[in-house]
Amino acid sequence: MSRLPVRKTYKLFIGGDFPRSESGRTYEAQGQNVARASRKDVRDAVRAARSAFGKWRGMTAYNRGQVLYRIAEMMESRTEDLAELSSGRKEVEAAVDRWVWYAGWADKYAQVLGTSNPVAAPYFNFTIPEPTGVVGIVAPDEPALDGLVARLAPVVVGGNTAVVLASESAPLAAIQLAEALATSDVPGGVVNILTGFKAELAPWLAGHMDVNAIDVGGADGEIPELERLAADNVKRVVRGRADRQSPYEIAAFLELKTVWHPVGV
Amino acid sequence: MAKAPALPSGFELPLEPRLPRIGSIDQVAVEERAASLARRSIKREAKVFALDLAVRMMDLTTLEGQDTPGKIAALTSKAIRPDPSDASVPSVAAVCVYPNLVPAAVERVRGSSVKVASVATAFPSGQSPTSVKVAEVREVVDMGADEVDMVIDRGAFLSGRYAKVYDEIVQIKEACGDAHLKVILEVGELGTYDNVRRASLLAMAAGADFIKTSTGKLPQAATLPVTLVMLEAIRDVHEETGRKVGMKPAGGIRQSKQAVQYLVQLHETLGTEWLTPDLYRLGASTLLNDVLMQIRKEKTGRYQSPDYFTID
């Protein structure tokens, strides 16, 4: 007689914990009941992301790079599980390689994107990139895993914290990823993942006054509305694409700070 | 009275959180401020006022090894009547000479408003024993000098022996008696505006009636920013103590345009109260004729030639 498997309850990932939706709602996706997050879960996730921001941006770039590399390690060891929940092994490997690629950028993008500026007066003047803050990400539906990673990795490598709305049709890989994140060295709250209905949740994220930027690339028809809401606090709006990988993807979520100081004795 | 606890050096009682603290000077900012004040456009009657004031404030100077009583006679008559053809041009404030020439100068200025200032204290280097300096000052005062222009001991200052510098000024001041004491910082040797401010405060604390930029014996003499730093120190002392200390930029001021720039800076830093020869002097040897030419240009509307102005 074969053994009856023990099933996993797929929950949200907020502040390093795995709560159910405060609404108590679920929906069925990929043959499983998945938490259906509410606007209050969005609120809680943004709060967690905001409180994690100071520590995450304050870590050394070298350290952030190591944390990202650790994510790749933890995913690699879960390749089988992730492959089952995504389009397969190839997608998982692509996602793992993406983390490794971005991990290496952690202590380099400032050198590529920053400048020292030869002003025509006795001042030392330099421009450095800094994280913008809390970033909302509406992840693409497909590919469910690598698409999410393609949008998330450039956000967090730059020192931002994120609230991600996972693929609505295939959310399980995102939660599996969350388990890898929770067992890596990513501080709680740096990445928060919500499952549920994007049309319901994305406007709350786009209109949230404590979210600094939003990637609406994975939203469906509601992009104009999300962009309108984003204007309430002049959010940086990015229409991310899952097939993009470059330091400019990091730059899209960075502010540039220019510092002047006189040169004298 | 409670006995003060022992404090690490640098903490001077009373520990009031007030100026003047030594503080520091930002080079770029002070130079920008000085440059911006120098861009004031002073025209017509405002310019005539400034030129007239510049004459009244001038310390007409000769500090040469070849100075003789004859040279001093010429200098003093120029000082008393800078422009013999124009009686409205006032006398300068003082003549500034070496100690040996004091008697000749005193003789010549008698009966006029022009004062006699003498450099002293092993001018220009100041590298002699304090006792020698004090003796020199006593002599020049005895010979009739109204004002003494001393130099600080830069060697002591730059090696951090501020007390030595201070004590020496105190002794010189005492030796001056009623004569006014101008303390020359020789800013060209101090290296930084921070040091200029520090030396200014030190000199004022020790009793200087005037602080003065330079001996005129170095290529780096008075500049607008260095003078501004000193004016700001004077302002701080006045704010805190009510005491008014005078200022004398010296060296390198050759053109009337510069003189006007110095006066604008004075006016906008210390206000009209300081617009008097009692509190401001311009130390110069060749400035006077340029100012006279400008005055006559303003009066006649014509550009002037040096041929029409006596050299001394």
Added chain:
Amino acid sequence: MTDLERRQDRAPVPSSWDYAPAPESRDIVTLEERYGLFIGGELAEPKSGEYFPTLSPSTEEVLAEVGQAGPEDVDLAVRAARDAYENGWSTISPAERAKYLFRIARILQERSREFAVLESLNGGKPIKESRDVDLPLAAAHFFYYAGWADKLEYAFPNRRPRPVGVAGQIIPWNFPLLMLAWKIAPALAAGNTVILKPAETTPLTALLFADVLRQAELPPGVVNIITGDGRAGAELVKHPDVDKIAFTGSTEVGKAIQRELAGTGKRLTLELGGKAANIIFDDAALDQAVEGIVNGIYFNQGHVCCAGSRLLVQESIYEPVIEKLKRRLTTLRVGDPLDKNTDVGAINSKQQLEKIEELVKSGEEEGAEIYQPPCRLPEKGYWFVPTVFTNVAQSYRIAQEEIFGPVLSVLTFRTPDEAVEKANNTPYGLSAGVWTEKGSRILSMASRLEAGVVWANTYNRFDPTSPFGGYKESGFGREGGLHGLEPYVDVEESEVRG
């Protein structure tokens, strides 16, 4: 003769020294009675048939009438820009593009006095600022971006930068020509064509700039200048054939533009308001810090988005700073913008004056203590005395809202943490100032302040090589420097893998 007697035979020295007026001559500027819109290389009457007067805010004299661009005019301008883009400008060699920009820079230098006088006349800013700041910087901006035109591939390694297309640019009235330069120079360098809308109250230097373009023989349609009020700007924003909008102005209008463009996929950069903190630590070089405070808030009548309008003073140094500041204010010379000795000129418009007056009144009502130096203001024109508010609480409107006038709000702090917290406690994030002699503190503060520009031991410095732009509600995108090219180039490419 005694000392006293000697002193008495001297003529008394007058006790005050009034600087004689030193006005810069207006003769260098020749004004038309009426200006049309600059479209396709020609100044043409607006199809709208509407004109409006433009004033000198220091005298309320009408200087000229300028056209109000209507929807049809905006459409013509966009067509002209599109045509110039498709038929030449985007394809001529970058080195040739560069040479046009170099020409423009040179002509601006040659005609700088004329532009400076007109800028002060139409905008009310002191001639010494238009002469020494606006004009040199405007010319330098063209010179800087000219050099980039044929070097874009070095600015964006691994990319093939391409122009975005037709750019609509809307600029404010505080630095009319300089903002024009900030907008037009990078756009043209990258191969775009533009439609520029100057501010309603300050159109004249932009219209004179059209003459510079004529002298430079810039192909028609590459730059189009349409004047008018907000309606013209709104039309430009809405126009479907504009690829990119760049706006400098209020946060309120910026948000409206962002909403208007939602879903269109048009590129947008915003340079909006600010409420910058200028932070003075007790070890600062005080006299220079006071100059920095003055330059931070009274420069250009405080009509500066990055103005240091909130002064945060460490409590241990509060008294001397305020004393020095008040004393310094008494030497500020307010008056005729064309007088070379004027430090603070006229408020740009009646509307702006009323806004300042309203906010200052609210400050007094909320309980702040007001200080204004004695000051004689001209009878005609729009004027406001340089003002300092002390005893200001963080919650007062004057500590929260952008006044955009010569009004400083003073707050205190005790520790660096408190200074950072107060400085960042605003939706804005354009700029900040830090004054301390301690190097490590400068770097720590600079990193913790949420601001696109941090001036340490200086304030309100600008340079074409130095990126400028805000965090948070102060906008996004940068102007100046290498980063200022980015809004005008398309660098997107499909996936590049390691």
